Amino acid sequence: MSKGSILITNIQRMCFHDGPGIRTTVFLKGCNLHCPWCANPENISVLPQNYERNGKRGTYGREYSDSELLEEILKDRNFFGEEGGVTFSGGEPLLQIERLRSVLTTLHQRGISIAMETALQIPYQAWKDQADDIDHYLIDLKILKKDICNMIIGGDADCYRANVRFLHEKGKDMIFRIPLNHEYTLKEDNLCLIEEFLEEYKDVPVEIFATHMLGNEKYKSLGLEEPVWEKVTDTVLDQIKERFEKRGIRAKIARI
Amino acid sequence: MIAGLRNTSEDFMENGLMRPYTEVFSLICRKIRISDSENKRFFYFIDTDYVMDTTRGYRYENLTPAYDKVLNNGLMELKYSDPSSEFCRGYNTVCDELGGLAQRIADTIRQRDRSDVRVSWFEALIEKPAEHFCEAIQRMLFINQMFWQTDHRLVGLGAWDTFLWPYYEKDMKTGILSRCEALKVLEDLFRVLHENYRYKSNVLMGDTGQIFVLGRSDENGGYVCNELTYLFIEAMKNVHQPDPKCLLRINKNTPDDLIGLSLDSIATGIGAPLFANDDVILPCLTGFGIPIEDAVEYTTSACWEPLIGGKSSSNNNRTPLNYMRALDNLFKREKLDRITDFNALVDTYLVYLSRNLRAVKTVLRNHVFQNDILLSVFTYGCFESEKDVSQGGALYGELGITSVAMGNLLDALFNIKKFVFEEHRFSLYDIKKMIMSDFAGNEDVLDELREEKGHYGTDDEEVISLTQRIMDHVSAELAEYKKMCGQRIKTGLSGAAYMDSARGFSASFDGRKKGEPFTVHISNEDNDSFTEVVNYAAGLHYENNQFNGNVIDLMMSPDQIISNREKMVQFIKGSIRAGFFEMQMNVVSSKTLIEARKDPEKFPNLIVRVWGFSAYFKDLPEEYQEVLIRRALENERKAS
Structure with a gap:
């Protein structure tokens, strides 16, 4: 991989659901977690991967230079307006923060809003220098019990808590996004931990959504077994929303 | 009645010949059957059995009359006080007859209901400005x-x-x-x-x-x-x-x-x-x-097609230009081995396009418009110049053509670029064979072409600049028409002929089989986002004469x-x-x-x-x- 190259699986323009306004979402390849419900399995490995889909072969992951990526993002600058901009998603976008440094600085200087859709489980020491260039943090909230977090998704709950605190103290614009599934995140002890945690951050809006199987075609294309999930009904989503609200947590349901 | 069909009357003929405009117009105003509309608020009707026969030449259509002329004035106030020419006399006759019809309508309403407010509306229309x-x-x-x-x-x-x-x-x-x-x-x-x-x-x-x-x-x-x-x-x-x-x-x-x-x-x-x-x-x-x-x-x-409402008699929809025609002709008539790279292909295409445009200009030159006094009354410029719209009386009057198949052309050109000049998979003769045979025996290539992401309507610089080059070529060719005929022709990337022009038209290398429809206006179904096609359209320049609708x-x-x-x-x-x-x-x-x-x-x-x-x-x-x-x-x- 050449210096400064950024590994990207997809750049999706005119996104309405990845932060404020109209946004271009850049899907960065590579993740430090392995959530069993991941909807973007092609973004887990940090290397390009070949796939076969409906008899057609291709590669997930293409390296972009800084200027190529900037050019692609700036194509829709007229549509960003005051609120919109670019959202880096993944995978875990913070993994490539070093490679993104110059792109982030340029976008920030040009007044283009930057959002990170992150699981926030990379120690902040690794990305704090760029933290101020980022305007919005869309933060996954998954499993908070330390040992389960580590066992199921390979994450570090303490690191997560420290990162959230760090951003909150900086006064950054944040939103928590909670993927709900009966198998893991909806377990009662996890929900209790989530509630306790959110009570500390009552000023941060929360979005809940049901884990879906929209990424299953991608599992298939990589030769991986497709995960199957018990359906989380609208009633369950409504119940969770109500439960959160009773404790003063602002929750919104995102129906996918 | 099917869409577009008209019934006219024998009254409009005399000894087998069409009566003059003013006579026909008078007959219409005096004899059309007055009937109330289904809606009771407004009085509005068309007597479809007594429609003016307009077979004397090309008729004006696609225009917006100057409705405002009857707001500040009664019909009689529109007239010449001293009509000195045949046009002015005809103009006054049309105003008088409109006034006569307004009175007939007022009388008809009064007979049904004396208190109907619309009686006063129609009577005031004859001589006074509108109030409400x-x-x-x-x-x-x-x-x-x-x-x-x-x-x-x-x-x-x-x-x-x-x-x-x-x-x-x-x-x-x-x-x-x-x-x-x-x-x-x-x-x-x-x-x-x-x-x-x-x-x-x-x-x-x-x-x-x-x-x-x-x-x-x-x-x-x-x-x-x-x-x-x-x-x-x-x-x-x-x-x-x-x-x-x-x-x-x-x-x-x-x-x-x-x-x-x-x-x-x-x-x-x-x-x-x-x-x-x-x-x-x-x-x-x-x-x-x-x-x-x-x-x-x-x-x-x-x-x-932009038009200065009430001030223009522009005919913006005269004929469609089919961008694919010139490429089809190129494959049919050109010695293909002379074309050795993509630039040469585009250059040769433009030569064939010029030939098509000559045909378009000839068609337009042969259009003779009939006199149209009603339109002249309701188009600014005619009264002042004392000229009918057909004699150039309106403040503005140009010609316009629409276009079709720019999308198919661009996709075909970029596919040829890839398959012939970059990947060297086919020769231009191979392509010609496929087009002529409607891809018979080459269904796999057809499938592959259909899988190709469309170029037209993407914000790729190369696509935008090639579109512009072709548009500018057309623009310059059409500008020549003014020297020949005194009128200007406008063009644009919109057109209604994507179905009609494609009917029976040979296959094309954008992955279109014979007779299949052409692309609709500026569109791209393969794009991942709508911003892409907007950026494409926004990247083009429509100055000179290229603003005749680009939707x-x-x-x-x-x-x-x-x-x-x-x-x-x-x-x-x-x-x-x-x-x-x-x-x-x-x-x-x-x-x-x-x-x-x-x-x-x-x-x-x-x-x-x-x-x-x-x-x-x-x-x-x-x-x-x-x-x-x-x-x-x-x-x-x-x-x-």
Whole structure:
């Protein structure tokens, strides 16, 4: 991989659901977690991967230079307006923060809003220098019990808590996004931990959504077994929303 | 009666010859059967058995008359006080006969009900200016019906929100009118104009050209709209008919709530309003030599072609230019081994395109327009110059052509570039064979071409610059016409002929089989986002003579707009900033379309957008239904 190259699986323009306004979402390849419900399995490995889909072969992951990526993002600058901009998603976008440094600085200087859709489980020491260039943090909230977090998704709950605190103290614009599934995140002890945690951050809006199987075609294309999930009904989503609200947590349901 | 068919009378002939215009016009005003409309608020009718026979030459159509002339004046005030020429005498006769008809109508209403307010409206029309909101509408409706009665087609409506504003404001102040009542009045206006739907339809049902052009810029780029601009859109949305339709002129200063209201209307599926971006269109008009004070008054010819409403007799829709024809001819006639690289292919294409354009110019040169005194009365410039529109009396009068298949051409060229000059998989002769044989034996190549991502309508610099090169070539060739014939020809990337021109047309290397339809306007079903096609359209320059309608055509599902209303407002605002020319949206789900095709009776009121108008889905020929379903399916995978 050449210096400064950024590994990207997809750049999706005119996104309405990845932060404020109209946004271009850049899907960065590579993740430090392995959530069993991941909807973007092609973004887990940090290397390009070949796939076969409906008899057609291709590669997930293409390296972009800084200027190529900037050019692609700036194509829709007229549509960003005051609120919109670019959202880096993944995978875990913070993994490539070093490679993104110059792109982030340029976008920030040009007044283009930057959002990170992150699981926030990379120690902040690794990305704090760029933290101020980022305007919005869309933060996954998954499993908070330390040992389960580590066992199921390979994450570090303490690191997560420290990162959230760090951003909150900086006064950054944040939103928590909670993927709900009966198998893991909806377990009662996890929900209790989530509630306790959110009570500390009552000023941060929360979005809940049901884990879906929209990424299953991608599992298939990589030769991986497709995960199957018990359906989380609208009633369950409504119940969770109500439960959160009773404790003063602002929750919104995102129906996918 | 089928769409477009007219019944005329033997009265208009004398010894086997057509009587002169004024005689026919007089007969019409004196003899047409007066009948009240289904709607009781306004008096509006067309006697479809007594329509002017217009077989004496090319007739004027796609125009917007100067309705405002009968607002500030009675009909008699429009006349010459001392008619010195045959034209002036004919002009006065037309005004007199209109006055006579207005009196006949007043008398007819009085016989039925002496207290009917419309008696005074029609009597005042003869000699006095209009006083009130409803009266002003009635006057403009009267002029409109006379255009239909004299066999004009695609009769535009224009800037009625501007014309009616003083009357609305006055009646609101005096308490005669409320906002709520005005909305009901406008709903009735839409209903009245929708009567005679079949008669008014041109080639396809719904193709009536009845378009209100709302909102506008001022001379300094500010935005001008009023309460009526909103009310017209609300009324159109509430009545939920395919026709008449509205176009909303917008610029970077258009209020968000007006764009939002327009999107609410579009989301109901009626396909309107269409958006026209003044920030791009006005500089094109002034660059063409139209003073800004007139340019800001532009309306459109039925669909998209900008036209100075009431001041122009421009024929903006004379004939379509098929961009694919020249490439097809190149393959049929050229010695292909002479073409050794992509640039040479494009250069040779342009040579063939010039030949096509010569044919277009010849067609236009042979068009002779008949005299049209009614249109001359209602077109500024004729009175002052004492000339009929056919003699150049109008303030503005140019010719315009539409175009078709730019998308197929570009995709074919880029596919040839890849397959022949980059990958060396085929020779140009191989391509010729495939086109001529309709891909027989090469179905695998056809499949591969169909899988290729479309180039047309993407914001790739190479695609934009090749489009511009071809457009500029056409522009320069058409500019030559003025030297030959004195008139200017405009062109654009919109056109209604994507079905008709494609019928029987050979296969093409964009992956199109013989007879399959061409691309619709500026569109791209392969794009991942709508911003891409907007950026493509915004990347093109429409100056010189290239502004004769350049509409982006988007297919969306209702949910895409309804669930994301605020972001869609931002999308439209972003499109204005990017610099699109015009944009229309077809809002319908493929599921509904498929069900409606199967069971039309279940969806009698399903409206879709075709060409530049809206129509009932059930009224469309099957091939148009197919195109809409295919495009809806392809678009539904886009981001929302």
